[in-house]
Amino acid sequence: MIDKNSPIPIYHQLEEYIKAQIDSGELQPDETIPSERVYADMFQISRMTIRQALTNLVNDGYLYRQKGRGTFVNKKKVEQRLQGLTSFTEDMRERGFNPGSKLISFEIIPAGREIADRLKLNENTPVYEIKRVRLADNVPMALETTYLPANLVKGLTEDIINQSLYQYIEEKLNLVIHEATQEIEASNAKDHELRLLEIEKGSPILLILRTSTLKDGTPFEFVKSAYRADRYKFVHTMHRS
Numbered sequence: 559m560i561d562k563n564s565p566i567p568i569y570h571q572l573e574e575y576i577k578a579q580i581d582s583g584e585l586q587p588d589e590t591i592p593s594e595r596v597y598a599d600m601f602q603i604s605r606m607t608i609r610q611a612l613t614n615l616v617n618d619g620y621l622y623r624q625k626g627r628g629t630f631v632n633k634k635k636v637e638q639r640l641q642g643l644t645s646f647t648e649d650m651r652e653r654g655f656n657p658g659s660k661l662i663s664f665e666i667i668p669a670g671r672e673i674a675d676r677l678k679l680n681e682n683t684p685v686y687e688i689k690r691v692r693l694a695d696n697v698p699m700a701l702e703t704t705y706l707p708a709n710l711v712k713g714l715t716e717d718i719i720n721q722s723l724y725q726y727i728e729e730k731l732n733l734v735i736h737e738a739t740q741e742i743e744a745s746n747a748k749d750h751e752l753r754l755l756e757i758e759k760g761s762p763i764l765l766i767l768r769t770s771t772l773k774d775g776t777p778f779e780f781v782k783s784a785y786r787a788d789r790y791k792f793v794h795t796m797h798r799s
């Protein structure tokens with residue numbers, strides 16, 4: 559339940575507790591959640607901690623508030639399955655949205671240590687750095703920073719990256735995109751992310767790091783993306799061999 563000696567913040571533990579109750583059906587969609595007082599008595603924790611947890615769950619889409627009526631359990635989020643290796647353009651089209659991009663910056667830079675490691679290059683090798691806000695029906699969904707080895711993914715222009723990078727790589731460069739490794743973690747949006755994603759201070763985001771390789775194992779992209787957590791929930795299917 560709540561462990562006050564744990565390094566995990568108490569508000570986060572309470573969030574997990576409430577989420578588990580929603581998952582198990584103990585709390586049903588549109589049901590009012592117990593009052594702050596109930597949680598305070600049950601766990602001997604401060605109201606401020608409870609408020610923090612509830613605000614996070616509201617921001618995260620698990621709960622919603624109605625003025626004068628209280629806080630309720632939300633219906634489930636839209637799920638995006640992570641089955642195939644797809645591009646943003648393909649993902650959005652499949653969901654019936656019109657994909658788009660707003661270019662923030664586009665330049666060639668020398669690879670620093672992290673980028674060089676991820677792309678298996680020597681430090682200072684020239685890489686493209688592309689920052690794009692990805693849009694669905696003109697609404698910002700994610701902020702993406704993409705690094706590509708400049709001597710592999712050749713000839714990029716603003717026109718190309720305003721459309722689909724994967725389409726250019728496959729259809730114009732005739733490279734075979736093979737697989738990707740992704741790391742997903744929760745975070746709070748930084749100031750510039752808030753502004754570009756048009757979300758409020760304190761809003762949660764999903765940070766995704768993707769390294770993708772070609773058929774012969776050569777890494778061709780390293781991407782850092784900040785996805786709006788109020789819109790996204792990523793779902794993996796795992797097979798036991």
Ligand code: 16G
Binds near residue numbers: 766
């Ligand atoms: C997705 C990929 C990104 C890739 C981009 C290509 C994630 C987390 N990232 O956004 O790695 O570069 O698609 O999209 O899914 P594009 O072909 O539309 O430019």
